Amino acid sequence: MTTLSRAAGPTQAPTFSLTRKRIRPGEIIFVWALRACLLIAFLFLVWLISYALYKGWDRLDSRLWRFMPTGRISRIETAGVQSAITGTLWVILLTAAICMPTGILSAIYLEEYADNNRWYNRFLELNIQNLAGVPSIIFGILGLGFVARRFGLGFSVITAAIVLALLVLPVVIIATREAIRAVPQSIRQASYALGATKWQTVSRQVLPAAVPGIATGSILAISRAIGEAAPLIVLGAVTYVTTNPNGLLSTYTTLPIQIFSLLSEAQAGLQKLGAAAIVLLLGIVLLLNSVAIFVRNKFQKRW
Amino acid sequence: MALGTVDPAAGSTPSLRRGRRHPGERIVEVLLVVAAIVSVATTAGIIFSLAEPAFEFFREVSIVEFLTGNRWTPTFSDKHYGVLPLVTATVLSTLIAIGVAIPLGLGSAIYLAEYATERTRRLVKPVIEVLAGVPTVVYGFFALFGLNPILQKYWPGGDAPAFQNLLVAGVVMGFMIVPTVASLSEDAMSAVPRSLREGAYALASSRMQVAVRVVVPAAVSGIVASFVLAISRALGETMIVTMAGGLSSDSVIFNPIKAAATMTAYIANVSQGDIPVGTTDYNTVFAVGSLLFIFTFALNVLSIRLVRRFREVYE
Numbered sequence: 202m203t204t205l206s207r208a209a210g211p212t213q214a215p216t217f218s219l220t221r222k223r224i225r226p227g228e229i230i231f232v233w234a235l236r237a238c239l240l241i242a243f244l245f246l247v248w249l250i251s252y253a254l255y256k257g258w259d260r261l262d263s264r265l266w267r268f269m270p271t272g273r274i275s276r277i278e279t280a281g282v283q284s285a286i287t288g289t290l291w292v293i294l295l296t297a298a299i300c301m302p303t304g305i306l307s308a309i310y311l312e313e314y315a316d317n318n319r320w321y322n323r324f325l326e327l328n329i330q331n332l333a334g335v336p337s338i339i340f341g342i343l344g345l346g347f348v349a350r351r352f353g354l355g356f357s358v359i360t361a362a363i364v365l366a367l368l369v370l371p372v373v374i375i376a377t378r379e380a381i382r383a384v385p386q387s388i389r390q391a392s393y394a395l396g397a398t399k400w401q402t403v404s405r406q407v408l409p410a411a412v413p414g415i416a417t418g419s420i421l422a423i424s425r426a427i428g429e430a431a432p433l434i435v436l437g438a439v440t441y442v443t444t445n446p447n448g449l450l451s452t453y454t455t456l457p458i459q460i461f462s463l464l465s466e467a468q469a470g471l472q473k474l475g476a477a478a479i480v481l482l483l484g485i486v487l488l489l490n491s492v493a494i495f496v497r498n499k500f501q502k503r504w
Numbered sequence: 505m506a507l508g509t510v511d512p513a514a515g516s517t518p519s520l521r522r523g524r525r526h527p528g529e530r531i532v533e534v535l536l537v538v539a540a541i542v543s544v545a546t547t548a549g550i551i552f553s554l555a556e557p558a559f560e561f562f563r564e565v566s567i568v569e570f571l572t573g574n575r576w577t578p579t580f581s582d583k584h585y586g587v588l589p590l591v592t593a594t595v596l597s598t599l600i601a602i603g604v605a606i607p608l609g610l611g612s613a614i615y616l617a618e619y620a621t622e623r624t625r626r627l628v629k630p631v632i633e634v635l636a637g638v639p640t641v642v643y644g645f646f647a648l649f650g651l652n653p654i655l656q657k658y659w660p661g662g663d664a665p666a667f668q669n670l671l672v673a674g675v676v677m678g679f680m681i682v683p684t685v686a687s688l689s690e691d692a693m694s695a696v697p698r699s700l701r702e703g704a705y706a707l708a709s710s711r712m713q714v715a716v717r718v719v720v721p722a723a724v725s726g727i728v729a730s731f732v733l734a735i736s737r738a739l740g741e742t743m744i745v746t747m748a749g750g751l752s753s754d755s756v757i758f759n760p761i762k763a764a765a766t767m768t769a770y771i772a773n774v775s776q777g778d779i780p781v782g783t784t785d786y787n788t789v790f791a792v793g794s795l796l797f798i799f800t801f802a803l804n805v806l807s808i809r810l811v812r813r814f815r816e817v818y819e
Binding site: 225227228231232234235236237238239241242243245246248249252253256302303304306307309310311314315324325327328329330331332333334335336337338339340341342343345346347367370371374398399400421424425427428429430431434435436437439457460461464472475476479482483486487490494498 | 526528529532533535536537538539540542543544546547549550552553554556557607608609610611612614615616619626628630631632633634635637638639640641642643644645646648649650679682710711712715716733736737739740741742743747768771772775776789790793796797800801803804805807808
């Protein structure tokens with residue numbers, strides 16, 4: 202045996218051997234083609250990020266924290282996007298405050314309380330899956346018709362937050378459901394055996410065990426809401442706002458919206474400012490994504 | 505005796521049959537149901553806010569003219585309300601996008617599911633998924649200022665692509681939906697039982713043969729579901745096509761290197777304008793929005809069905 206394999210070694214002698222696999226050139230090409238797919242996608246991402254950095258680098262400094270001057274064209278060099286940064290903070294904190302409790306409670310209902318044999322629970326589930334695929338711009342139309350007009354909240358911070366919260370609600374629900382489902386049944390049974398009620402079991406055993414999964418899903422949902430522009434455009438957010446929001450009903454602008462309108466300007470200086478704002482936005486979103494992955498890898502228990 | 509001292513509040517007649525009443529439990533249940541109803545109310549709200557102005561629109565414009573007309577000029581003085589220019593632009597940019605996303609996404613998924621080690625998978629998957637997390641304004645910016653000048657410079661044919669065009673918007677959109685294809689396809693392939701692979705290896709199949717002739721066919725409903733979901737994403741994407749795809753919609757254009765407005769780009773564009781609320785021109789937004797909602801709804805239902813099928817078979 203040893204002599205045989207040595208003979209069939211690097212010289213590639215045409216000896217037939219059971220210890221040596223036939224090398225098919227097609228196999229190797231196939232694997233490299235698959236690797237190329239991943240590589241192309243990865244290189245595109247690198248290119249995108251470095252292009253944004255390259256374009257926005259000159260303006261990526263403390264000037265970003267200045268206000269947009271009222272005479273846009275006059276002082277481009279000192280213009281900033283402060284109102285967009287504070288606007289994003291206001292809108293996103295409110296979005297999180299609305300979508301997290303609603304999403305987590307819905308998921309608890311579907312996983313722990315709902316009887317899956319009932320048609321209305323199956324309908325609820327189908328409805329959430331479908332909502333996850335509705336284009337974001339359609340949520341803008343919902344906001345226009347209901348939140349802004351019918352509820353009379355106008356084109357305000359709270360309208361934007363409600364619309365974004367409804368948009369990312371399915372993400373929170375689906376992630377929370379998966380996290381709850383991963384908690385083993387034995388933990389629930391042990392809790393019941395000690396005389397706990399259903400809600401005591403859910404709130405003191407199931408939810409704490411599911412926190413990493415819920416946190417990961419919620420962070421990803423928030424990250425998506427931060428970058429969203431389309432529904433806010435339908436809600437008339439592309440107006441010229443130079444002040445920070447000062448209440449739920451105040452006017453606002455957010456980073457993606459500000460970026461969109463800056464890039465539509467003809468002046469190179471304003472486009473540069475837009476690119477710098479893009480770097481800021483990308484930085485926030487990538488940071489949140491990394492935190493979500495870190496939480497998932499570090500804290501998620503596997504039973 | 506000892507038991508009685510543990511819980512004196514339990515009352516004088518302890519019973520195994522009946523627990524203590526917890527009024528809080530009922531309140532919690534009601535709260536949970538209310539939270540769950542929010543998502544149903546959202547769907548109802550969407551349908552209602554689309555349908556009401558859309559009906560108003562169809563009182564002025566016949567549905568047949570809307571669906572079959574090939575000129576869309578609501579903002580011109582010579583008004584035509586045929587939605588076909590918007591639909592063709594949408595279909596064209598979507599086809600380009602899935603032309604990019606399907607090979608890249610499926611290739612990545614096969615590699616991750618069949619070739620990569622557990623460590624590589626854990627490292628590579630989140631990085632690729634970042635592509636789905638990048639804000640769409642950033643993609644629009646990159647398509648318009650980063651990619652399109654290069655495309656114009658090195659264009660082999662005679663006519664260079666326009667400043668805004670569907671090709672560049674579609675390609676960039678394709679990269680955005682790579683993770684949609686890759687994640688769901690990989691899930692479907694990972695759900696294929698080991699025994700099928702082992703059976704094929706026992707018959708002297710190579711790794712490629714196992715991947716292409718066993719795993720992919722076994723996971724086909726999940727893979728097709730990922731394609732359908734990707735198409736739905738591309739149809740509904742707004743910012744990339746608004747920024748890089750163009751806004752002209754007066755006639756049907758089949759040339760992808762020309763600028764043309766998709767359905768979403770039209771909605772975004774008109775919402776920024778100053779068309780008076782309640783007019784027929786303004787209501788075009790809702791008519792186009794309804795059509796978009798119907799398209800994506802049909803695709804979503806299809807993909808949900810397909811996913812359910814692969815779950816039923818192997819899980």
